Amino acid sequence: MRYAILYDSHSGNTAHVAQIIRHTLPEDDCLCFYSTIEAFKHPEKFAEADLIFYGFWTDRLSCPEQSQKLLPQLPATKIALFGTAGFGEGEDYFKKIMDNAAQYLPQGATLTGTFMCTGKMPMSVQEQYLKLLHDPAIHEQAEAMLKNYDMVKGHPDDTDLQAAAAFAKQQYDSAQ
């Protein structure tokens, strides 16, 4: 069973999850471990994959633009989606993001499973929210955003990464 790991990561959270998946699964079966840039350049490396793990960061409730371009170009094989999101609103919220991203899968592909966890936001985002606190019109909103910022700080954490590893193993075992 040959698998590939592809990931779209802006600030490192999703790349971290991708690394954990890589270290969980047998190295000999891994065709490639590519960021989107590498994946665009070398599609032949994962053309024969039986299972593709595809990871992305969340951008406006979906996968980012690069992923929207790359996902439809993947081979029509088994695909397991994983990702990180900056808002920890729970499983329904994560499912919405995954559903939006799944729309970009190529025709004939099988979505075998999804995994999502929270991922910390950059400090620049906190600075922005702190400035917004001074505006009475959006004070409450800024407070809620700062609360969320604190909640996702430190993620993906050990629990997230263990869950990602379990997901990877389960997906790999079922695809055998």
Ligand SMILES: Cc1cc2nc3c(=O)[nH]c(=O)nc-3n(C[C@H](O)[C@H](O)[C@H](O)COP(=O)(O)O)c2cc1C
């Ligand atoms: C421009 C931008 C848009 C974002 N949009 C969302 C969003 O709609 N929903 C969400 O939950 N997180 C959103 N986030 C947060 C990131 O998806 C989250 O921090 C993720 O873990 C980043 O992963 P990365 O480090 O792999 O890039 C956004 C972040 C940025 C920079």
